[in-house]
Amino acid sequence: MADETKPKKGGILGVFKDIVYGMSSHEMTRYAVRSRASMEHLFILITMGDLLGVPILPPYYSLRLLPYVTPQISAWKRRMLRERDITDVLG
Amino acid sequence: MSLRTVFESQPDRRYIMFGGKGGLGKTTLSATCAFWLASQGKRVLLFSVDPQASLSDIFQQDIFGKGPVPIMRNLWAQEVDADRRIRDYQEEIRKKILDMYGFDRVPEEIDNYIAAASAEPAMEESAIFDAVVDIVVQGDYDYYMYDLVPLGHALYYLSMAKVYDEWINKITRLREEMRQYDQVAATMRREKTMEEDKILGELLYIKERINASSQILTDRRRTAFFFVLVPEEMIILDTRKAAELFSKFDVPISGYVVNRVLPPDLGKGQIPEYLRNRIAMQQKYMRDIEASFGAQILAHVPEMERDITGLGMIERLAKRLFEEVSAR
Incomplete structure (x- = not known):
């Protein structure tokens, strides 16, 4: 990640804090970020479902939200439409 | 009487x-x-x-x-x-996308979606509702x-107020939950500032408008x-x-x-x-x-x-x- 290469303030203490973060909270942070990403996809499905041919609700207000999710649309469609196999279950 | x-x-x-x-x-x-x-x-x-x-x-x-x-x-x-109203609205959405991301033109996939959305039968009713x-x-x-x-149509129109309201409540909750996860990640990374969730803002705006209208329709006073x-x-x-x-x-x-x-x-x-x-x-x-x-x-x-x-x-x-x- 880009911000990890930046020089950090705080010297020894900063390094120590980073080590503690890496040992304790990093996994949880990853979990939070991944859950957040799944929910993002769920959110787009609910609001923009008709992009995949799944009309969920009237489109007038979903258009209002469209500009905010424009960059995520391709990734979301790839994820929703990709084929799944046994490794998905194991992974 | x-x-x-x-x-x-x-x-x-x-x-x-x-x-x-x-x-x-x-x-x-x-x-x-x-x-x-x-x-x-x-x-x-x-x-x-x-x-x-x-x-x-x-x-x-x-x-x-x-x-x-x-x-x-x-x-x-x-x-x-x-x-x-629908045409103006579509134009407004396109312009917003161009402005937000500095595109020269709206990506084809997104543009098709905007065009297709207006062909849905519910679109006209929703546009009128909003008007x-x-x-x-x-x-x-x-x-x-x-x-x-x-x-x-009137019944459809009235029931739509309820459907919309419930729908918006649900996704607003989902959005708030998403924000909590953001908050967790931000706290753990010791980041102080968090970007404001514009979508949540939009949802609350939509909810407010729908409530204003459906409350009027059902207000005895x-x-x-x-x-x-x-x-x-x-x-x-x-x-x-x-x-x-x-x-x-x-x-x-x-x-x-x-x-x-x-x-x-x-x-x-x-x-x-x-x-x-x-x-x-x-x-x-x-x-x-x-x-x-x-x-x-x-x-x-x-x-x-x-x-x-x-x-x-x-x-x-x-x-x-x-x-x-x-x-x-």
Whole structure:
């Protein structure tokens, strides 16, 4: 990640804090970020479902939200439409 | 009770709606009430949410898609041009995408979606729904008179308020939950600032608008809903059913107006059998209406000798309805 290469303030203490973060909270942070990403996809499905041919609700207000999710649309469609196999279950 | 006493005794009821099957005279009655209220010094906006609006016809001037058009002192009429509203809205969305990301043109996939969305049947209704919110939240008028679409559409329109509201509640919750995960990640990474969630802001805006409108539709203090019917069997049955459905949606029904009543003294002289039969039929159904709706009947509107168009005819009908004794 880009911000990890930046020089950090705080010297020894900063390094120590980073080590503690890496040992304790990093996994949880990853979990939070991944859950957040799944929910993002769920959110787009609910609001923009008709992009995949799944009309969920009237489109007038979903258009209002469209500009905010424009960059995520391709990734979301790839994820929703990709084929799944046994490794998905194991992974 | 008469229409006049309803208006005079409940001055807080500023949102007035006439409902009923197509062709029974909703527009005529809305226009007549609007005319009377305006002539009493109230500022009245009569607006149509019907894609095939007929206010232009009754006032004999083209007001379609022109915003509130002054008809006479204190009276404005407005017909919403849903198609243009949708086109403008699509353009607005495209422009927002271009502005937000600095694109030269909207990505094809997204553009197709915007184009396809407007072809959905629900789009027009939703656009009208949104236009109504715009109209009623301005709050510049003493009275807002809805020239409602026929019953089926009106019910759809009312139920949509509920569906929308529940839908928005759900996704707002999902969005808030997403924000909590963001917060967890941010705290753990010891980041202090978090970007504001613009989508959540939009959702709250949408929710607020939908609530504003559906609250008006179901507000006993501020809203009066009148049913228009004529003395015919199918209409009476339909009206009963619709009234039941409307009360399920908590729409406050203020009363019933019986339209197209043949003048009773018509039957006295020498008249053709056809007319005599019509009068006998009407009298039978008038008794049915009396039995079904009784004290809730506010007016009997006589069948006039010609159709009601133009301010002169509206004025005559307003005199009959509000100043003379009912025509029964």
